Amino acid sequence: MAKQLIECVPNFSEGRNTKVIEAIVEPFRKKKGCSLFDHRADKDHNRLVVSLVGEPESIQDVVLEAAKTAISHIDMEHHKGSHPRIGAVDVIPFVPLQNIAMEACVELAHSFGHRYYQETGVPVYFYEEAALKSERKRLEVIRKGQYEALKKEVDNPERHPDVGEPRLHPSAGATVIGARKFLIAFNVNLATDDVNVAKEIAKAVRSSSGGLSHVKCIGLSLEERGLVQVSTNIVDYQENALYRVLELIRTEARRWGIPVKETEIYGMVPAGAILDSISFYMQTTDFDPNQVIELRLLRMLRDNEA
Amino acid sequence: MAKQLIECVPNFSEGRNTKVIEAIVEPFRKKKGCSLFDHRADKDHNRLVVSLVGEPESIQDVVLEAAKTAISHIDMEHHKGSHPRIGAVDVIPFVPLQNIAMEACVELAHSFGHRYYQETGVPVYFYEEAALKSERKRLEVIRKGQYEALKKEVDNPERHPDVGEPRLHPSAGATVIGARKFLIAFNVNLATDDVNVAKEIAKAVRSSSGGLSHVKCIGLSLEERGLVQVSTNIVDYQENALYRVLELIRTEARRWGIPVKETEIYGMVPAGAILDSISFYMQTTDFDPNQVIELRLLRMLRDNEA
Numbered sequence: 001m002a003k004q005l006i007e008c009v010p011n012f013s014e015g016r017n018t019k020v021i022e023a024i025v026e027p028f029r030k031k032k033g034c035s036l037f038d039h040r041a042d043k044d045h046n047r048l049v050v051s052l053v054g055e056p057e058s059i060q061d062v063v064l065e066a067a068k069t070a071i072s073h074i075d076m077e078h079h080k081g082s083h084p085r086i087g088a089v090d091v092i093p094f095v096p097l098q099n100i101a102m103e104a105c106v107e108l109a110h111s112f113g114h115r116y117y118q119e120t121g122v123p124v125y126f127y128e129e130a131a132l133k134s135e136r137k138r139l140e141v142i143r144k145g146q147y148e149a150l151k152k153e154v155d156n157p158e159r160h161p162d163v164g165e166p167r168l169h170p171s172a173g174a175t176v177i178g179a180r181k182f183l184i185a186f187n188v189n190l191a192t193d194d195v196n197v198a199k200e201i202a203k204a205v206r207s208s209s210g211g212l213s214h215v216k217c218i219g220l221s222l223e224e225r226g227l228v229q230v231s232t233n234i235v236d237y238q239e240n241a242l243y244r245v246l247e248l249i250r251t252e253a254r255r256w257g258i259p260v261k262e263t264e265i266y267g268m269v270p271a272g273a274i275l276d277s278i279s280f281y282m283q284t285t286d287f288d289p290n291q292v293i294e295l296r297l298l299r300m301l302r303d304n305e306a
Numbered sequence: 307m308a309k310q311l312i313e314c315v316p317n318f319s320e321g322r323n324t325k326v327i328e329a330i331v332e333p334f335r336k337k338k339g340c341s342l343f344d345h346r347a348d349k350d351h352n353r354l355v356v357s358l359v360g361e362p363e364s365i366q367d368v369v370l371e372a373a374k375t376a377i378s379h380i381d382m383e384h385h386k387g388s389h390p391r392i393g394a395v396d397v398i399p400f401v402p403l404q405n406i407a408m409e410a411c412v413e414l415a416h417s418f419g420h421r422y423y424q425e426t427g428v429p430v431y432f433y434e435e436a437a438l439k440s441e442r443k444r445l446e447v448i449r450k451g452q453y454e455a456l457k458k459e460v461d462n463p464e465r466h467p468d469v470g471e472p473r474l475h476p477s478a479g480a481t482v483i484g485a486r487k488f489l490i491a492f493n494v495n496l497a498t499d500d501v502n503v504a505k506e507i508a509k510a511v512r513s514s515s516g517g518l519s520h521v522k523c524i525g526l527s528l529e530e531r532g533l534v535q536v537s538t539n540i541v542d543y544q545e546n547a548l549y550r551v552l553e554l555i556r557t558e559a560r561r562w563g564i565p566v567k568e569t570e571i572y573g574m575v576p577a578g579a580i581l582d583s584i585s586f587y588m589q590t591t592d593f594d595p596n597q598v599i600e601l602r603l604l605r606m607l608r609d610n611e612a
Contacts (some may be wrong), residue, residue: 007599037602053602097599182599246588262591271577271600277582281587283550285568293313293403293488294577296343296359298600301607 033058046081087173105179123164185266198228243277338365352387393479429470441526491572499586504534
C-alpha cells in the first residue's frame with residue numbers, strides 16, 4: 001500500500017526580506033519525510049507561499065518549526081502588503097493527496113491547531129472543512145478587516161479564536177488552520193493601472209457576488225509594475241475549470257478594452273486541471289490523462305511500489 | 307541508476323476486425339518488463355497503433371511475437387484504408403525514453419531488423435535515425451506509392467529493401483523499422499466533406515511543401531463521418547510546438563470559412579508538449595513543469611528508486 005501523503009501550503013506574511021524568507025524555508029529543505037515542492041515570495045503581496053508534500057507527522061513537525069521562525073521575525077504592527085492577512089503565519093491548510101481521507105486531515109488540523117497554540121501562543125481559527133462554526137468555513141469571514149480590524153474586534157464573542165485567549169499575539173497576530181481540497185491560485189494581470197477595473201472584474205467572477213461557484217477573487221494593484229491583478233483561488237478545480245476562470249476574466253476585461261497581459265499559476269497545480277484546459281483550447285475529444293507519458297510512468301512506479 | 311526504458315510504437319494494418327486487433331494486442335498485456343501504454347484502432351485509417359514502454363529486451367521479444375500474429379492474419383492484397391502503408395506490420399520505431407541514448411536505439415533497430423527478417427521473411431527498410439541511405443530518413447520516401455506501387459518497383463535497386471531479397475512478402479508486404487525521437491500524432495477534423503480542403507491545408511502546414519519544419523501532414527477523408535482530416539505528425543515537439551500546428555490549421559481553414567470541428571491526440575504525448583501549449587493559450591509566464599504535482603511526485607519516486 002502506497003504511503004499517506006498530504007500537501008501543506010503555509011502562507012507567511014513576508015515577501016520582501018530574503019534573509020527572513022530563507023530562514024523560514026530552510027527547515028523544509030532539510031526535513032526527512034517531506035519535500036519542498038514550491039515556494040514563492042511576492043513583493044506586492046508581501047507574502048510567502050510554500051507547498052510541501054510528505055507524510056503527516058513530518059509535515060506537522062517541520063511546519064511548526066518554520067512557523068516559530070516566522071513568528072520571531074515578522075511584526076504585524078509594521079506589515080504592509082496587498083494581500084489580506086491576519087498573522088505572521090497567516091494560513092496553514094492541510095490537503096489530502098494520497099491514501100488519506102479529508103476527515104483525517106480535519107482531525108489533523110484540529111490536533112495541530114492545539115499544539116500550535118501551546119508552543120507559540122498565537123491564537124488559532126479553524127477554516128474550510130475544519131471549521132467549528134459554519135461561517136468560518138470561509139476564510140474571508142475570519143480575515144474580515146484583516147489584522148488591524150481583528151485586533152480591535154477579537155474580544156467580541158463573534159470573533160473569538162477557536163483556540164486560545166480572545167486576544168491577538170502582540171506581533172504575530174493570529175493563524176488560520178484548516179483542511180481543504182487542492183486549491184489553485186491563479187492570477188491574471190491586466191494592462192492598466194486602474195485598480196477599479198480589477199475590482200469590478202473580481203466582483204463579476206467570484207461566487208460571493210454571483211460569479212462562478214468555487215471561485216474566490218479579489219482585485220488588487222501591482223504598484224511596482226503599474227499593472228492591476230485579478231487574483232483568484234479556485235477552491236474546487238474539478239467543478240470549476242481553470243480555463244473558464246480565465247475566459248470569463250478576458251470577457252469582462254473587454255468591457256474596458258483592456259487586454260490580459262499575462263497570467264500566473266501560483267504554486268502547485270494538479271495535472272487534471274491542465275489537461276481539462278488544454279482539451280478546451282485545443283478541442284481535443286476523448287483525451288485521456290493516461291495518454292500523457294509521465295502520468296503513465298508515475299502509475300507504473302506506484303504499481304511497483306505497492 | 308534508474309533502468310533503461312524505451313518506447314516502441316508498432317503500427318499494424320488492421321483497424322476494423324476486433325478479433326485480429328485483440329490477437330495482436332494480447333501479448334503486450336501479458337509480457338513482463340513492458341507496459342501497454344496505449345493502443346487505438348481507426349476504421350477509416352484501417353490501422354492499429356500501439357504504444358509500449360519497457361526494457362529493450364522485453365520490448366523486442368514481444369513486438370516480434372505480435373508481428374507474427376499480424377503477418378498471419380493480414381493480407382495486404384485485400385487491405386484498404388486512408389492511411390499510407392506498405393505492410394501488415396507497417397512501421398516499428400524505437401524511441402529512447404530513460405537512461406538510453408539515440409545511438410543505442412539505432413543499433414537496436416538494426417539488430418532487431420535482421421532478426422525480424424530471419425523469423426518472418428518480411429523484408430525491412432530502415433528509416434529516420436536508423437536509415438542507411440539518407441533519403442530513407444523520410445518515411446514517405448520509403449512508402450511512396452504505398453504497397454501497390456512498391457510491389458512493382460521493389461526490384462528497382464533504388465527501392466531494394468535494406469534487409470532481405472528484393473521482393474515483398476506475398477501477403478504481408480514489407481516493414482519499416484527505425485529509431486526516432488518521440489513523435490506526436492495529432493489529427494484535426496474539419497466540418498466539411500471536401501477532401502481537397504484538407505489536402506490544401508496539409509500542403510500549407512507540412513515542411514516538405516514549405517510549411518512548419520518538423521511537421522509531416524496529409525489530408526484525408528473520414529468517409530464514415532462525412533468529415534475530412536488534417537493528419538499531422540510532429541517529429542520534434544520541442545522545436546515545433548503543438549499549439550502552433552493547430553493554430554496554423556485554424557488559420558488556413560478560415561480561407562474556406564470552415565471551422566475546426568475537433569482534434570485528437572493520437573496515442574501518447576509528453577507532458578512538456580501539453581505544458582508548452584497551455585502556456586500559450588493561458589498566457590502563463592514562468593510556468594514550470596515542476597509546478598505540476600504529479601510530475602513532482604514522479605521525480606520523488608524516481609529519486610527513491612535511484
